[in-house]
Amino acid sequence: MIAAIAFYILASVAVGAAFMVVASRNPVHSVMFLILTFFSAAGLFILMGAEFLALLLIMVYVGAVAVLFLFVVMMLDVDFVELKKGFLSFAPIGGIVAAILLLQMIALGAAYFMDGGRPLVAPDATMTNLEAFGAVLYTKYAGAFEAAGFVLLVAMIGAIVLTLRDREGVRRQSAVDQMARTREDGVELVDIEPGQGLG
Amino acid sequence: MIDFAALPILQTVIAIPAEDPGWGLWVLMKLLQVLGFVIVLALLVAALVLADRKIWAAVQMRRGPNVVGAFGLLQTIADALKFFFKEIIVPAGSDKFLFILAPLIALVMAFLAWAVIPVAPGWVISDINVGVLYVLAISSLGVYGIMIGGWASNSKYPFMGALRSAAQMVSYEVSIGFIILTVIFVTGSMNLTEIVDTQAGGFWNWNMFRLNPATEFGLANYILTPVLFYMGVLFFISALAETNRPPFDLPEAESELVAGYQVEYSSTPFLMFFFAEYVNIMLLSAMMVILFLGGWHAPIDIGVQFLPGVFWFFLKTAFIFFLFAMVKAIVPRYRYDQLMRLGWKVFLPTAIVAVLIVSGVVVLTGAA
Numbered sequence: 001m002i003a004a005i006a007f008y009i010l011a012s013v014a015v016g017a018a019f020m021v022v023a024s025r026n027p028v029h030s031v032m033f034l035i036l037t038f039f040s041a042a043g044l045f046i047l048m049g050a051e052f053l054a055l056l057l058i059m060v061y062v063g064a065v066a067v068l069f070l071f072v073v074m075m076l077d078v079d080f081v082e083l084k085k086g087f088l089s090f091a092p093i094g095g096i097v098a099a100i101l102l103l104q105m106i107a108l109g110a111a112y113f114m115d116g117g118r119p120l121v122a123p124d125a126t127m128t129n130l131e132a133f134g135a136v137l138y139t140k141y142a143g144a145f146e147a148a149g150f151v152l153l154v155a156m157i158g159a160i161v162l163t164l165r166d167r168e169g170v171r172r173q174s175a176v177d178q179m180a181r182t183r184e185d186g187v188e189l190v191d192i193e194p195g196q197g198l199g
Numbered sequence: 200m201i202d203f204a205a206l207p208i209l210q211t212v213i214a215i216p217a218e219d220p221g222w223g224l225w226v227l228m229k230l231l232q233v234l235g236f237v238i239v240l241a242l243l244v245a246a247l248v249l250a251d252r253k254i255w256a257a258v259q260m261r262r263g264p265n266v267v268g269a270f271g272l273l274q275t276i277a278d279a280l281k282f283f284f285k286e287i288i289v290p291a292g293s294d295k296f297l298f299i300l301a302p303l304i305a306l307v308m309a310f311l312a313w314a315v316i317p318v319a320p321g322w323v324i325s326d327i328n329v330g331v332l333y334v335l336a337i338s339s340l341g342v343y344g345i346m347i348g349g350w351a352s353n354s355k356y357p358f359m360g361a362l363r364s365a366a367q368m369v370s371y372e373v374s375i376g377f378i379i380l381t382v383i384f385v386t387g388s389m390n391l392t393e394i395v396d397t398q399a400g401g402f403w404n405w406n407m408f409r410l411n412p413a414t415e416f417g418l419a420n421y422i423l424t425p426v427l428f429y430m431g432v433l434f435f436i437s438a439l440a441e442t443n444r445p446p447f448d449l450p451e452a453e454s455e456l457v458a459g460y461q462v463e464y465s466s467t468p469f470l471m472f473f474f475a476e477y478v479n480i481m482l483l484s485a486m487m488v489i490l491f492l493g494g495w496h497a498p499i500d501i502g503v504q505f506l507p508g509v510f511w512f513f514l515k516t517a518f519i520f521f522l523f524a525m526v527k528a529i530v531p532r533y534r535y536d537q538l539m540r541l542g543w544k545v546f547l548p549t550a551i552v553a554v555l556i557v558s559g560v561v562v563l564t565g566a567a
Binding site for chain 1: 222327328336339342343347361369505536538542
C-alpha cells in the first residue's frame with residue numbers, strides 16, 4: 001500500500017517536473033525542475049529495489065551533468081524569451097518525436113504484460129545490487145561496456161581537439177620552475193654605504 | 200505490490216519482523232533516531248565552531264572568544280541567537296524563491312549524508328549496502344546550495360564565488376571517488392559498517408597503515424601500506440577542498456570576493472550556510488575515520504572494551520577536525536590555477552595509479 005502511494009507520488013512529481021522543465025520561463029528554474037525529475041526517477045529505482053542504479057543516477061546526473069547544465073545556463077547570456085518565439089514552428093517535429101516515443105513505450109509495456117509480467121529484480125535474490133550488476137556487466141556485456149568507454153574517450157578527445165589552440169606568445173606558468181627556485185636566484189643582498197646609493 | 204519491509208535500502212539494524220511490519224512504530228523509531236542525530240550534531244557544531252576559533256587563536260597567540268560563559272563556552276550560542284533575531288534581508292533584484300531555497304538545500308544535504316554514518320556498532324540510522332556511494336552522491340549535491348545561492352543573489356561577487364565553488368567541488372569529487380575506490384577494493388564492501396569491521400584489532404590493521412601480514416593479503420599488505428597511507432593523506436587534502444576550507448577557501452576568499460557566495464545573505468539563511476559548512480566538515484572527518492582510521496575500534500586491542508565505541512569514534516573525528524583547524528591557521532590560500540592543477544594534474548593521476556596497484560594486489564593475491 002505504502003509502496004503504491006510512494007510510486008504514485010514519485011511518478012506524478014516526475015511527470016509534473018518534466019513538464020515544468022519545458023514550460024518554465026526562466027532557464028535556471030528549468031534546470032532545477034530537471035534535477036527534481038532526476039530525483040523522482042531515482043526514487044522510483046529505489047522502489048524497485050535497484051538502489052545502486054538510483055544512487056548512480058543521482059551521482060552522475062544530478063551531481064555532475066546537471067551541475068554542468070546549471071553552469072552553462074548561468075554563464076550564457078541568451079535571450080530565452082527571443083528563443084521561445086520560434087517555439088510553434090518546431091511544434092510539428094517535436095510532436096512527431098513525442099508520438100514515436102509514446103508508441104515505443106506502449107509497445108514496451110504491452111510486451112512486458114504479454115510475457116506475464118516478469119519480475120524486474122535480479123534473478124539471484126541472494127546477490128546485492130552491485131554484485132548482480134558486476135556479474136553481467138563484466139562478463140556478458142563486457143564488449144558493449146568497453147565500447148561505451150571508448151565512445152566517451154572519443155568524446156573527451158574531441159572536446160580537447162576543438163578547444164585546444166596553440167597561440168604564439170602566450171606566457172605560461174611552469175610549476176616545476178617556480179618550485180625549483182631557490183633564495184639565491186631570487187634575492188640579491190647588497191650592502192650599501194650610507195649616503196652613496198646603488199649606482 | 201512491492202514488499203515494503205523487503206526493500207534493501209529501508210532495512211535497518213533494528214530488524215523488522217517480516218510477518219509484522221508494524222511500520223507505524225518503525226517510522227516513529229526512525230524519526231526519534233533522526234532527531235537524536237540532528238540534536239547531537241547541532242550541539243557538536245556549536246562546540247566545533249568554538250574549538251576552531253580557539254585553536255586558530257592559540258596558533259596566533261591570542262586568547263580567542265573568552266567573554267561569554269566560562270572560557271567563552273557559550274560564544275557560539277550567543278552568535279547563533281544574534282543571527283536568529285536579525286532581519287532577513289532579501290535583495291531587490293534577487294530570485295526570491297531560490298534565494299531562500301539555497302541555504303535550505305545546503306543544510307539538508309549536509310545532514311542527509313549522516314543517515315548512513317555508523318558512529319558505533321549498530322549506531323546508524325540506515326545501514327545500507329551502498330553506503331559509500333550514498334555519501335558520495337549526497338555530498339556531491341551540496342554544491343547546489345552554493346551555486347543557486349550565488350546565482351539567486353543577482354550580484355557580482357556571489358556569482359564569481361558560486362562559479363569557483365562549483366568548479367572546485369566537482370574537480371575534487373573525482374579524485375575523492377578514486378581514493379575511496381582503493382578502500383572499497385581492499386575491504387571488498389561498500390557498506391560502511393563492514394568497512395569499519397575489517398579494520399578491527401589495533402591500529403596496524405587500519406586501512407591507512409595495514410602493517411599486519413596476518414590479515415587478508417599476507418605479505419602484500421606491505422605493498423598496500425605506502426599506497427593507502429598516501430591515499431589517506433590525499434583524502435584529507437581533498438576533504439579540505441571539498442568543504443571549501445582554507446587553504447582552498449577560494450569560493451569565499453574575503454580578500455578578493457568579499458565573502459563569495461554568501462555576500463548577500465544575512466540572519467538565519469547565513470547561519471544555515473555556516474551550519475552546513477561545519478556539518479560537512481564533520482562528515483568528511485567522520486568519513487576519513489571510517490575509511491582509513493578504523494572507525495570505532497580502539498588503537499590497541501587489549502581484548503576488553505572499557506569505553507564505548509562511540510568514544511573512540513568521537514576522539515578520532517575530533518583529531519581530524521583539529522588537523523582541519525591547524526591547516527586553516529598555518530597554510531596560506533592557494534591561487535585558483537594552483538588549486539585546479541593540484542586537483543586534476545596531481546591528485547587524479549596518482550589516485551588512478553593507486554587504484555591500479557591496489558586492484559592488482561587484490562586480484563593477484565587471490566583474496567578477491
